[in-house]
Amino acid sequence: MDRGFGLRSKRLFKPDELILEYTGEIITKDECLARILTTYKSDKCSYLLSIDKSLFIDATRRGSLARFVNHSCEPNCRVEKWIVGGKPRMALFAGDRGIRVMEELTFNYRFESFSQSNAEECRCRSASCRGLLRRN
Numbered sequence: 129m130d131r132g133f134g135l136r137s138k139r140l141f142k143p144d145e146l147i148l149e150y151t152g153e154i155i156t157k158d159e160c161l162a163r164i165l166t167t168y169k170s171d172k173c174s175y176l177l178s179i180d181k182s183l184f185i186d187a188t189r190r191g192s193l194a195r196f197v198n199h200s201c202e203p204n205c206r207v208e209k210w211i212v213g214g215k216p217r218m219a220l221f222a223g224d225r226g227i228r229v230m231e232e233l234t235f236n237y238r239f240e241s242f243s244q245s246n247a248e249e250c251r252c253r254s255a256s257c258r259g260l261l262r263r264n
């Protein structure tokens with residue numbers, strides 16, 4: 129997979145500071161799988177984020193800038209799930225060491241594969257890179 133555009137911070141973020149919400153269409157795992165096998169079959173970039181084992185966010189058509197954040201095996205951000213008014217919401221937070229100005233934001237997608245055939249090469253180039261990631 130070629131890396132997407134990526135997203136850089138315009139300002140400093142303190143450790144654990146909220147950066148932005150990851151918004152998009154909330155869909156079931158079955159719907160997510162169906163879209164991967166049909167609509168998004170030939171897409172190089174995936175804007176699908178796992179909320180939990182049964183729900184996903186599809187930010188392909190509409191979604192916040194958070195969808196442009198690339199994967200890294202050594203990320204500087206993390207995504208956390210919050211329950212607001214009974215509904216799950218995902219937000220991007222700065223990692224333990226904060227974010228510098230113009231630093232590229234990354235988080236670990238924690239790919240859970242639907243099948244082995246979805247495995248792709250990871251190009252994050254970090255020291256602890258596993259070399260392979262799987263689309264979810």
Ligand SMILES: [Zn+2]
Pocket residue numbers: 200201202250251252253254256257258259260
């Ligand atoms: Zn990697």
